[in-house]
Amino acid sequence: MDTGHINLLEIIGRDTKLKKAASTNGGEWAGPCPFCGGRDRFRVWPQPAGGKPRFWCRQCECSGDAIDYVMHRDNVSFHAACEN
Ligand SMILES: [Zn+2]
Numbered sequence: 001m002d003t004g005h006i007n008l009l010e011i012i013g014r015d016t017k018l019k020k021a022a023s024t025n026g027g028e029w030a031g032p033c034p035f036c037g038g039r040d041r042f043r044v045w046p047q048p049a050g051g052k053p054r055f056w057c058r059q060c061e062c063s064g065d066a067i068d069y070v071m072h073r074d075n076v077s078f079h080a081a082c083e084n
Pocket residue numbers: 033034035036037038042057058059060061062
């Protein structure tokens with residue numbers, strides 16, 4: 001599946017409130033982490049140059065693309081997978 005056209009910002013925006021944090025690299029958004037509840041260390045890059053949309057939380061260190069996000073969000077064992 002081509003994840004290049006998925007609007008990651010819109011998908012994650014349904015779960016947590018994101019604010020634009022920077023305009024570099026296609027824009028960077030920040031907000032509370034939907035997974036660990038950390039208040040400000042969750043980042044989303046919906047259109048990074050030369051890459052696919054991705055997210056990363058500096059607190060729980062969960063990261064990935066749009067597919068990963070939906071899988072992780074809907075999988076109750078996600079935290080166990082991240083704690084390594
Ligand atoms: Zn987190």
